[in-house]
Amino acid sequence: MENPIIKVESITKNFKGLKAVSDVSFEIRSGAITGMIGPNGAGKSTTFNMICGYYPPSNGKIFYKGEEITHKHPYEYTNMGIARTFQIMKPLGNLPVVDNVVPSAYFGRYGAKSLKEAREIALDVLNFTGLYEKRKVLAKDMGTPDQKRLEMARALATKPEMLFLDEVMAGLNPAETESAIELIRKINDSGVTIFLIEHIMKAVVSLCEHVIVLHHGEKISEGTPEEVMNDPYVMEVYLGKKGENNA
Amino acid sequence: MKTSTLTPYAIRKRIAIVLLLTILAVIPLFLSRQPYVMNVFILIFYTSTMSMAWNLLGGMTGQNSLGHAAYMGLGAYVAALFVTKAGLNPWLSMLLSMLIVGGLAGIVFYPCFLLKGPYFTLVSIAFGETIRQFVINWDFAGKATGISLPFGAESFLEFRFMSKAPYYYIGLIMIIGVYLLMRKISKSKFGFALRTIREDEDVASAIGIKPMKYKVYALIVSSMIAAMVGSFYAYYNRYIDPDLMLQSYSVEFVLPAIVGGAAFVEGPLVGGAILITLSEFLRNEFGAILPGINLILYAVVLLVVIRFRPVGLLGWFSESKLKKMIDVKILKKSEKDEEV
Incomplete structure (x- = not known):
């Protein structure tokens, strides 16, 4: 190969x-x-x-x-561009969905400089993964399919290769x-x-x-x-x- | 948000804040003859500030420390020693104390963060007690007798005042300053790292956050604030002894955050104002009737709050109809004000 x-x-x-x-x-x-x-x-x-x-x-x-x-x-x-999800979902339960993704935007390769920028990246990713409508819901209140999606959204917001x-x-x-x-x-x-x-x-x-x-x-x-x-x-x-x- | 786009809600909210600050600023003018009431306010200021310091580590990062009285006591001791033994200026001593306690906490507690959950809490108790025992047996620091700070003429430079009003204002500035700092942290990259660590450390690692690093940072900031409060306490009371580091005081700094709502930056403020007013009121009203009854009543109130409002008073308030009513009727909140 x-x-x-x-x-x-x-x-x-x-x-x-x-x-x-x-x-x-x-x-x-x-x-x-x-x-x-x-x-x-x-x-x-x-x-x-x-x-x-x-x-x-x-x-x-x-x-x-x-x-x-x-x-x-x-x-x-x-930072190398590798991201992962967890088999047993690990949502940041007490935070709204958008705040679950914001840390990835800050610490991932997008390297957001401000909360506004990080939010925008997070919302883009949520839009991409089809979770935009649920952005304000607490992560623990979502069902399995959405939590699995959130796992992927969180990983994607670090901008992996x-x-x-x-x-x-x-x-x-x-x-x-x-x-x-x-x-x-x-x-x-x-x-x-x-x-x-x-x-x-x-x-x-x-x-x-x-x-x-x-x-x-x-x-x-x-x-x-x-x-x-x-x-x-x-x-x-x-x-x-x-x-x-x-x- | 630009000034030109302020909604009526934002304007009214600002008016409310200005009003509150004005009231707090003029209170000493009316209470100059009532040192006891002034003392209660000062007590609220520094206890709530300590609770905010605890909340950075406990509420935001999820590392429940039960040793915060030791940081505060250590801060008080370092500052008092600089003032009495080296003759340094108290303000400078306060700064040095913050740096020393922050550094010490960072180094000494670094290994403790290898422990998680209740194990960390246990070790924090042990460390607090170790520091207290050390001070009790430390000749240079006056052993169990403690340290008295010099009395003398009133002087801002010497952090020494006859009336309570200056202490009130310094305490007020301290609590507002720390609150603004906490709010800033809460909305920053640092704050999001801490909350991610609180919820799940594996997730934090998976998105590029080094848990150890941020936990230590949180501890350093938290212990620096504790040292500042400790220095303030020493200058205000003019006398400190090792009892300041008793573990039961650590609990007193945890309660305001828990009762107010540890998930909220404002939690310790609300909890501190309510709990200290309540405990002082009970002590005055009932303390003389039957010794200890005030503490029993205090415990009952705590049990009720924690049983029925485990997320804290703010956790309940932020979802309540009361808040909705205040928002809509008084502050004229509209749908435009809903963020994101």
Whole structure:
């Protein structure tokens, strides 16, 4: 792959005796949407958190645009142009929606100089993510779909080049999923590279051009969604072995 | 907002503020014969200022310190020592005290911020008590006897006055100054960083805020204000002792913010005015009837407020019909005044 935006080199994470992720390597192509799938406990979130600087890997290296970022702190990522969302939504509950996004405008790469400027950026982002109407609502009073959107709005307001989305569609109904897919595509069209973890296959298939499959902390397959879905081992992991029940 | 575009609401709001300030400014003219009432006002001023200092760290940043009396006491001690031992000017001593206490708090408490939530609170109590024990056993600072400041002729330069009026005005300037600073912080980049940290530190990290850095900054500003109040206290009372740092005083600085509404910059002001007036009133009316009954009544009032208005009086007021009525009927608020 030419000039990947993110390059992960055989990262491993041990939690005491447990090997959560073992020797995983992959690359994320600049400008594309890359997905990561796998059953529960496969190590997706751990991998995600290692790349985003929340857990330092026990072994291995991570590169962003050719620069090693393995041991950088999460707060150093923003200025490099990397943003993330949290799987379990973390809205700033006691603040109105717009004030949830204002800090990103201040501290992100827009570097707003005044509250007025930060508000304008925040409102633009809320408009883009479809939360403008709810700008005055307290974040904790919103439902799951809107809180998931707020996660993305907050990340986007830092003006990232690379966006990590951790299960932003979990818990949404089909219609809400559809509009979330639309939003993610819109974000990607605006020039942001996206890496996402998702359980909803429909979303992965329709969005991603490259998919990585994890199982038991190891990468078991990689390729286009079709290639991956037709991989016998992936099918076995997801659907069980053929004739297993009859044997 | 430009002057030319002032709505009737904005004009009336300004008139109300000017009116309030005028009343506060002329009060000493009418109360010059009543030093006790003046004393209550001064008490309200410095306690509310302390509460605002606490609120920067507790209310805005979510780091509940129960050791703020120690910063105030330390501030009082440093200032008093400079005045009595080095013969420095009290105003200069106040400034030095703020710098020293701010620096000390920043360095000593830095490791405490590795602890979160209740653990931080516990350590803040322990540190406060450590400082008090240190002062009690410190020969140079008069051990448990404390320090008396020199008496003498009235002098602004020496921060020494016969009547209470000058202390009243200095206290008033202090509370207004700190309030304006807090308001400024609340609307600034710094304030948004603190609130983000209060709500969730992981989120703060994810959008480029270094939590440790901003927590320490908040602590330094907070302890500097505490040191200023402490110096004022020392000059006003002309005598300080280590009891100033008792942990129970720390709680007295927390209460105004909680009762008034810790989420609001104005919370400590409202809480301070109400609580101190109430506690002084109860002490006068009931203290003589049965010793301690005033404290019991005070506790009952606190319980009721916290039980029914956990977000503080302002939290309730800002959503209430009363505020709507005042806004619309008296201040002529229109829809144009709704921000964003």
